Amino acid sequence: MAGRGPFIGAIADDLTGATDLALTLARGGMRVRQVVGVPDASTDLAGTDAVIVSLKSRTIPAAEAVAQSEASAKALLAAGTHQLFFKYCSTFDSTDEGNIGPVIAALMALTGEDRTIACPAFPANGRTVYRGHLFVGNALLSESGMRNHPLTPMTDSNLPRLLRRQTDVPVSLIDISTVRTGSGAIREALKSTRGIAVIDAIEDTDLMTIGAAARGLKLVTGGSGVALGLPGNFPLDPAGASDTAAVPSGRAAVLAGSCSEATIRQVSAGLAGGMPGFRVDPYDLAAGRTTPEHAIAFATDAPGDRPPLIYASADPASVRDSQEAFGREAAGAMIEEFLGRVAIGLAARGFDRMVIAGGETSGAIIAALGVTELDVGPEIDPGVPWMIANRGGNPVALALKSGNFGANDIFLSAWGKLR
Ligand code: ADP
Secondary structure, three states: OOOOOOOEEEEEOOHHHHHHHHHHHHHOOOOEEEEEOOOOOOOOOOOOOEEEEEOOOOOOOHHHHHHHHHHHHHHHHHOOOOEEEEEOOOOOOOOOOOOHHHHHHHHHHHHOOOEEEEEOOEHHHOEEEEOOEEEEOOEEHHHOHHHHOOOOOOOOOEHHHHHHHHOOOOEEEEOHHHHHHOHHHHHHHHHOOOEEEEEOEOOHHHHHHHHHHOOOOOEEEEOHHHHHHOHHHOOOOOOOOOOOOOOOOOEEEEEEOOOOHHHHHHHHHHHHOOOOEEEOOHHHHHOOOOOHHHHHHHHHHOOOOOOOEEEOOOOHHHHHHHHHHHOHHHHHHHHHHHHHHHHHHHHHOOEEEEEEEOHHHHHHHHHHHOOOEEEEEEEEEOOEEEEEEEEOOEEEEEEEEOOOOOOOOHHHHHHHHHO
């Protein structure tokens, strides 16, 4: 099909990040299509304002993350994409071996750009960048719960310093005083930038200013917050925002693989609110004492008034313990695979509404379910939309919740938003 390509072609390093970005752009009036995995020849990238490719590249080896991101960028550029956006987590989620720096460097090389911006700020969720340091609420990133993350423990809040350990591309800072002077001042600062400019942002108004300054940049990088200001740069059809597809109304369940503090609070609130709980113990999984069939039977037999909650979420000491026993990656992979198999079993038994907690966990479950395209549905909490997938002709509603997102009662309150 001829016609213009997407205004924005985004590559997200995990699935919940992609849905969060999809929501931000849809709210900005864009028609948004989310594609799971590197696009291939059969993927239709035309006829939308924004295409978001969601990868599961946050914690894979850097060379693989670069290869997948490059392949996605090539497909997006070949479809006529005006601006590429590399989306990563608002808590950065990238250690010294991590992928953000290498992927930015590769996308700069691919687009021939010698400058771009990096801004993970998401003030609505308490993530702000000040003088190059990332804060989570009132704490530096390195003093927040992220220091105990199972896969990407964050021990440095200084983003330029962290990026310099990941890439040879020069990294500089555009600080809040320049941002507050306005988008013209940011553009001036960008003119003299070679490489990656980390940009301070404390409030949404800062992100709008940065978004306006990013007009014409071939490559933008950041959290979904920086996308707040991007739709305004393009001539959008006012009637064009995404339609919400048919909403399913079958059985509901929560699958939680996140050990982030917010998810742990949400699990407690769900159990206290009467959700039937099935705790997944890594030792029981490894020994075969717990199988997917146990969890599927538990959910299927649970009384219908509250959705069952199947969770591996555990406190930092328990996570450390199972990581020492099985290895960090192996423990994560074992649980992700388990939850994927549970999701398949539940879908086959009429569960067509699921809240999934955890970025990696969501990616694993979407892959297990074989879902490749998602439409944006109603928003539950900031950054957490319902997404409607088409599975063999039947709609399935999936809320893909990044571990640290969502109100404490989200496992109880999410369902009301679907109607
Ligand atoms: P978040 O969005 O909070 O970062 P993720 O799903 O991305 O959550 O990552 C959490 C990782 O921790 C997953 O790989 C998950 O399988 C793993 N995990 C969950 N529970 C445990 C546990 N009890 N011990 C060790 N690892 C765990």
